[in-house]
Amino acid sequence: MKPRLFLIMTAALASTAGAQKVTLDFWAHWGSEQRRPTINKIIDTWNKAHPDIQVKYTFVPFDQIQTKTLASVAAKNPPDVVVIDIRTSRIRASKNQNTDLSKLGADKVKEQFYANLWTTGTYKGDQYALPFVTESRFLYYNKDAFKEAGLNPGKGPATWDDLMAYAKKLDKKSGPIYQRIGFYPLYGNFGFEGWVQNAGEDTWDDSRDNPNVNSATAVRTLNWIKEWNDRYGSRTLTSFKASFGSGTQDPFISGKLGMIAEAGTYAATLAKYAPGMNYGMVRMPTPTGQTGAMTSWGGGFNVELPAGGQHPKEAYAFAKWFVTEGARIWAKEQNDFPAYKSASLGITSPAFRMMSANMKNTFVSVSPQYAPTYGTYIDKAVDEVLNRDVDAKKALDDAQTQIKRVIEENRR
Amino acid sequence: MSAPPVRPRRRGLGIRQREALWGFVFVAPWLVGFLAFTVGPMLFSLYASFTNYDITSRADWVGLRNYQTLVGEDPRFWKSLGNTAYYTVFSVPLGIAVGLLIASLLNQDVPGQRVFRTVFFLPKILTGVAVLLLWLWVFNPEVGLVNNGLRAVGVPENSLPLWFQDPAWSKPALVIMSMWSAAGGFLFYLAALRGVPKDLYESAQLDGANSWRQFLTITIPMISPVIFFKVITGLTAALQYWEGALVVSEGGKGGPVDSTLFYGLYMWETAFTEFRMGKASAMAWVLLVITLVITAVQLQLSKRWVYYEGETK
Amino acid sequence: MSLSRPTPTVKPSGLPVGSTATSRALLLLWRVLALALLVGISLLILYPALWMLSTALKSDAQVFTYPPVWIPSPPQWHNFVDAWYGAPFTRYTINTTLYALVVTAATVLANSFVAYGFAKLRFPGRDVMFAVMLASMMIPGMVTMIPQYILFSKLGWVGTYLPLVVPSFFASAFFTFMLRQYFLTVPNELSEAARVDGASELWIWWRVVMPLATPALATVAIFTFDGTWNSYVGPLLYLNDEKLYTLQVGLQFFRNGSQTQWQHLMAASLLVMLPVVAIFFAFQKYFVEGASLSGSVKG
Structure with a gap:
């Protein structure tokens, strides 16, 4: 058979089968030598198995991917699939920036993902995003420091009172200078809002349209943090923080902090920079020791189909594969915790097992659509209370009023 | 010819x-x-700016509402305007002074011109994220260059500024950073200085004018058009400035406590985090008007001090 | 206060006036002082650059050691090699060089052309147009970014270099303003003379004003080259193919959201800036020569 005739015949066959070849544009922020091989492997695996749906991966820097995607959606010329911040999927849904995946059959796979992550992409009952990876925060403590301070290294703190009591024992001073600070709630990676939620009350209602930043729980939490703050002193805490390095000079590794709240992936950092370190990893302590749905929190990434893409069906097929089978490869090689349950259970490292057990206690706080920048008002309140002796109730009332004003302004 | x-x-x-x-x-x-x-x-x-445009889902006419909201209801608008005014008032004159000083020094007959010129242009070449980390170190309260210097001249430990961690010191830190970047601007003045006819100085010397007097009566007038250019473009850039906030605060949110919430940053947040492009556009036009008013004032003032050798009226 | 130039009288040759011993000593003192100041400022400016070099030579674990060390031991010279291969930098160097050269050439030509019109010619509406031009510089780019993107998308230019390069052929407010100011300091005698001889304005622009303005044009060229070389948001917004990316976008390969490989980023940043430093160093004479209007024209 002559080559040309052969080509015509295969083309004819392909078109009768409806399998016209499409190329999907896929954007994500993974470009480093650590991430690149894995993403290339995932894309290659897909492309080999799907000659008619080829995926072209493009690295887009993290700080610009949202803006670039937005511009392309506005110009009606978007990529087919993007990896994007998990907290803002719902806002994009409310602004018609991404594609309704329920129409493409997404609801069928709902049960395969952790519920707290799945709902980040649900807007008005429809699904607009598929969750890819997340993390959860834990309390890490230095067992050697525990021994030195006369604490039981086999038992981490379970309550806020434990935290305070242990920290007092762990503090180490020479003269007025701290050599080691046992614990400070705003160091590490947990934040004021994290603690309020940890205490059992969200800073927003379920619809995330009404703020609740001045609840009694929030006031109590802020006063609790102020107690810590006053113990060490604002200036001491700030200059102490300025001395934190990273890598081997990470404050927890170098012994500057006895305990720290960090993401589950921090275990990998410890393994890398302090392989011999004797540490414990426990659930975040709560006021009472009881755990709830918001004991810890996490962020992460979703996969979305920007609105106006040319090949939604093919894009959805790829996206669904990417967050399931792709996530399996990703989790194995990159140590990120996948939203796809089966992929997460396939990895049996202790940190992963703790993470999957902790998912039911991990809250993923979705950005409120009418006040995505509300955090600045909370930061201001926290600063006023800690550094300017403003009453906690008053500062949080002010924040609540301001956030309500912003919502009202944005709803118009 | x-x-x-x-x-x-x-x-x-x-x-x-x-x-x-x-x-x-x-x-x-x-x-x-x-x-x-x-x-x-x-x-x-x-x-x-007269709509509730959000880029992707709506653009309904709302009249003057965006402008009214800004001026009447939004404390962060005023806060950001204040921060930007602070930055502009300090960074523009200081930046021009630094550029002029370097250019004047380089215009002297000193050895090593080529090397010096290249060094002074470095701040213009060094940009991007790499510089970000740099400044964090420079202003580190404990081990940074600035505080080490202050310690050396005897500032007591407890009065050392915490710079990026302190709302009172974050803006001065950014002004200092801006002076570093402004060094590269010397080139504009140097180009103009080279055009000042030598005979002017020679005759002035004959008249017995000292160097400082020559600088004021010959150099400044002769290069005043270029200084005027730097005043206007410097003002325009300073009023739109916001990149520094990305250095100071984690995630570039304008912290600590909104002390680096510059007008441009607030506009960016409004446009791309809140998707309120209508309001952001209103902010842009308010800024345009402010800039134009300042420029018009400068233009009037310039008639008193800017001298055009080859003007065509 | 209206400034009039002091009228030059006699032109002495050689050393400045009053070659007495004291004034010589004063002059020498002044030069030493200037030199000392220059060295001092240079050190302040070099400090951060040296810090970058130091960081570039550190190991991953050393980058954030506290207190920081200045001299990494052992210095990790291979960071430069690793960084270079951490992203397709060879390709990006070619892309960026072509991009920067085209934009620089276009900017120098277009801006000086337009600036000549604004500075040296009288025509109705000139000052209004000039004001509009300045105003266009004063509107923050972020609110025109999306409509501009949509415009270029409709033209089918997104994904190519066209949106980044074509506008530079049409003059920008900033450098037109700068060159206009500079041209206004260039005396009119020469161009008037040429005009009387029947020269066209095109000829006067190209043969009279441009040669006199070499330092200013060189300044525009180096600032444009440097700005284009380091531009990040524009290329990132409009280019959709990794093969077309520029050096500054390439530097982002070392960042993963919150994690950054600082030592590689610093090493690559230094490599990326080297060509600009080299060009600047090599073409210096253009910043200082050419302005030969002293003496010959004046006086």
């Missing part, structure tokens, strides 16, 4: 008309580019 080709004058056109015609020919590239690429988006943003 070879002799200019002689061309017969076109009949029917006076000198004035010919000149005007040439004028249009010369500005035509800008005019075409402006009409093709700039005027449309500019007018669109003006229109958007």
